[in-house]
Structure formats: C-alpha cells, structure tokens
Amino acid sequence: MNGAIGWARGSGEFAEERGLRRGEWYKVLEDQGAGWLVLDVNDVHVRITRDYLVVRRSQPKTWSVVRLTPAQGADETHRMYLVCPGCHTRQHLTGRPKESECPKCRKTYPVDWSDRA
Ligand SMILES: [Zn+2]
Numbered sequence: 395m396n397g398a399i400g401w402a403r404g405s406g407e408f409a410e411e412r413g414l415r416r417g418e419w420y421k422v423l424e425d426q427g428a429g430w431l432v433l434d435v436n437d438v439h440v441r442i443t444r445d446y447l448v449v450r451r452s453q454p455k456t457w458s459v460v461r462l463t464p465a466q467g468a469d470e471t472h473r474m475y476l477v478c479p480g481c482h483t484r485q486h487l488t489g490r491p492k493e494s495e496c497p498k499c500r501k502t503y504p505v506d507w508s509d510r511a
Pocket residue numbers: 478479480481482483496497498499500501
C-alpha cells in the first residue's frame with residue numbers, strides 16, 4: 395500500500411465512462427501493481443489502469459485546460475474551459491490570462507495554455 399504515489403487525470407472515453415471528468419485531478423490512493431491504480435474520485439474509489447490516465451507525483455497547481463471539439467456540441471464561448479486543480483470547479487474564460495482566481499475556492503492558480511486535458 396502506497397498512499398502517496400501522486401495524482402492522476404483521465405484521458406480518453408474509457409476514463410470518462412468510469413466517472414472521471416475531463417481535466418479533474420484525483421488523488422491516487424493505491425498502486426495495486428500491473429498498472430492498476432485506485433483513485434479517489436469524489437470519495438468513490440475507482441480502480442482503473444494507467445493506460446487511461448496521466449499520472450504525476452506532485453499535486454497539480456495549475457488550471458487544467460479542456461478543449462472541446464465542435465462535434466461535442468459546444469458553442470464558441472463554451473468550447474474551452476478550465477478546471478480548478480484544487481476543487482474541480484469549471485470556469486469559462488475569455489482571453490488568455492496568465493492566471494485566474496477560482497470562483498469557488500478563491501485560490502489563484504496559473505494557467506498553462508499548452509495543457510490539453
Ligand atoms: Zn477551486
């Protein structure tokens with residue numbers, strides 16, 4: 395049992411089917427070996443393989459940048475949104491600020507515009 399291996403974010407449709415929302419980082423609770431991790435997804439323990447995850451060691455400190463395709467039904471202003479690394483709140487922005495304050499947890503995090511969640 396290693397409870398401090400890091401943080402993970404879903405990638406791909408399989409991750410979404412397991413309840414992981416795009417751009418949200420979840421704490422890794424356990425590494426079960428053979429590529430299987432257990433994540434804390436909003437207090438639900440979800441077992442998922444690394445193949446569908448982006449894993450990092452340190453707690454994320456920048457906004458996730460999620461870009462939707464027109465096929466996903468988003469109009470121009472809602473085609474891109476940020477996800478707070480602290481509380482998972484989504485935020486739509488106009489322009490490209492270097493940092494932004496979360497409307498919910500009130501913390502300010504930098505925005506990494508090269509990110510593609
Ligand atoms: Zn927040």
